[in-house]
Amino acid sequence: MARGKPKAAAGAGRSVPAIRGRPSRPLEGEDLETKRWEDARHWISIYADLLEFKRGILARVRRDVANLQLPAQKAAATDLKIIDSQMQGYQVRLDLWYRRIWELQGLWVDPTGRVVRHQGKEIALTKREFQLLQFLLDHPHRFFTTSQILGQAWADPALFPEEVRNYVRRLRKILVDLGIPADLVNKPGRGYSLVFRSP
Amino acid sequence: MDKVKPVRGRPDVDAAMRGGDWSQAMDGEGIPGNSTLEHALYWQQIYTEILTMEEKVLDRIRQLMNTQSDEARREVELTNVPVVVAQAERFRQRLGYWDTRIAQLNGNSNHKP
Numbered sequence: 001m002a003r004g005k006p007k008a009a010a011g012a013g014r015s016v017p018a019i020r021g022r023p024s025r026p027l028e029g030e031d032l033e034t035k036r037w038e039d040a041r042h043w044i045s046i047y048a049d050l051l052e053f054k055r056g057i058l059a060r061v062r063r064d065v066a067n068l069q070l071p072a073q074k075a076a077a078t079d080l081k082i083i084d085s086q087m088q089g090y091q092v093r094l095d096l097w098y099r100r101i102w103e104l105q106g107l108w109v110d111p112t113g114r115v116v117r118h119q120g121k122e123i124a125l126t127k128r129e130f131q132l133l134q135f136l137l138d139h140p141h142r143f144f145t146t147s148q149i150l151g152q153a154w155a156d157p158a159l160f161p162e163e164v165r166n167y168v169r170r171l172r173k174i175l176v177d178l179g180i181p182a183d184l185v186n187k188p189g190r191g192y193s194l195v196f197r198s199p
Numbered sequence: 200m201d202k203v204k205p206v207r208g209r210p211d212v213d214a215a216m217r218g219g220d221w222s223q224a225m226d227g228e229g230i231p232g233n234s235t236l237e238h239a240l241y242w243q244q245i246y247t248e249i250l251t252m253e254e255k256v257l258d259r260i261r262q263l264m265n266t267q268s269d270e271a272r273r274e275v276e277l278t279n280v281p282v283v284v285a286q287a288e289r290f291r292q293r294l295g296y297w298d299t300r301i302a303q304l305n306g307n308s309n310h311k312p
Contacts, residue, residue, distance in 0.1 A: 027270055027273070027274055028270070028273065029270065046270045049271045050267075050274060050275075053263050053271065053275065056259070056263055057256065057260060057263070057279065060255075060259050064256070065252070068245075068248050068252065069244075069245055069248065071226055071228070071245055072246075074225065075225050075290075076252065078286065079282075079283070079286065082282055
């Protein structure tokens with residue numbers, strides 16, 4: 001996505017958003033400047049695998065630690081902290097690669113005019129449409145419940161949950177109209193997520 | 200224990216490996232040489248449990264590594280494995296101290312707690 005990097009962020013496009021969390025380090029051979037879409041997909045899969053791996057280990061450690069006596073639990077808490085901090089670092093890298101893949105895909109998001117452009121087509125969005133799209137782009141491949149979207153994307157938990165469903169419908173149409181290779185998927189119990197589709 | 204060599208560019212791993220310092224006791228552990236048999240048995244059990252856990256975690260890590268890509272496996276080798284190995288070694292060493300203390304107390308009925 002064009003808003004993801006300073007040198008590509010010309011014109012009225014959104015400047016680079018600060019990535020929250022721990023500082024992240026690239027792995028050996030990783031080059032975020034790549035022009036190859038396949039490289040971006042490759043690194044996305046690596047980080048997704050690493051996160052899955054760490055989740056598996058974290059679940060295992062948490063389960064086992066619960067059965068230990070208190071002093072041992074305290075000592076084992078070090079393992080949990082380390083794994084958790086490494087996961088945060090991987091998540092930051094994964095987000096960077098998603099941004100990069102959007103960029104390579106030719107997606108441009110302009111918050112000033114609330115315009116989204118993709119491969120020569122553009123659509124102006126309403127404020128809420130734009131906020132929802134921007135929120136989902138900033139947290140790709142993660143699921144958010146209706147109440148999380150109300151509170152985090154729009155910062156207005158007083159809105160009715162039906163509003164989310166309404167705007168999800170509208171965003172899905174926008175994705176189709178612009179030919180953006182992503183689906184706004186809904187999984188029962190997990191919520192909504194913007195999932196990149198291989199072109 | 201050999202001095203921990205810093206992993207270049209990975210302060211998180213360096214810090215974690217420093218946690219493998221054998222002299223580092225748990226809260227309330229005290230010094231084995233001054234302890235009663237009851238106290239020593241308690242800490243032997245604590246270290247046996249946590250060491251068993253760390254070994255299981257290490258087995259699981261190695262098992263999961265087989266399904267990873269080369270890049271991910273390298274990362275796991277660099278991060279998880281040395282950290283867990285260092286922790287396990289620390290717990291093994293501490294357990295050794297308590298085993299020795301128990302043997303000492305059992306072999307010396309005149310020992311005063």
